[in-house]
Amino acid sequence: xxxxxxxxxxxxxxxxxxxxxxxxxxxxxxxxxxxxxxxxxxxxxxxxxxxxxxxxxxxxxxxxxxxxxxxxxxxxxxxxxxxxxxxxx
Numbered sequence: 001x002x003x004x005x006x007x008x009x010x011x012x013x014x015x016x017x018x019x020x021x022x023x024x025x026x027x028x029x030x031x032x033x034x035x036x037x038x039x040x041x042x043x044x045x046x047x048x049x050x051x052x053x054x055x056x057x058x059x060x061x062x063x064x065x066x067x068x069x070x071x072x073x074x075x076x077x078x079x080x081x082x083x084x085x086x087x088x089x
Contacts, residue, residue, distance in 0.1 A: 003027045003044065007037040007051040007063065017050065034058025038066065 004026045008014040018028045029044060031037035033055045040046070049067075053060040 001025065001027050002047045003029065005029045005031065005037060005040055005046045005049040007031045007034065007049060007055070007060065009033060009052060009055045032056075034060065034063030034066075037063055041067070 002025075004021050006014055006017045006021075006028060008017065008030070009032050014030050014032075018030060021028045029040050029046065031040055035058045037049070037051070038058075041049075051060045051063060
């Protein structure tokens with residue numbers, strides 16, 4: 001089973017992602033900000049992360065920077081304002 005980490009501070013959007021992914025057989029983890037996401041990533045194996053950009057405490061850009069420095073290869077950004085998703089290799 002693939003594991004997906006949803007990093008999103010909007011509770012309703014996070015619940016939507018969780019419902020769709022879990023209904024399709026994915027194991028889903030959630031974090032409301034980058035600090036919580038880092039803890040989850042260090043404690044669990046994550047296959048894919050879908051990440052909001054604008055969040056409290058640690059935004060998506062800082063989270064990605066720290067993950068790249070520690071060897072995490074890629075993530076997706078969700079930009080709520082324009083409804084675009086960006087892939088960052």
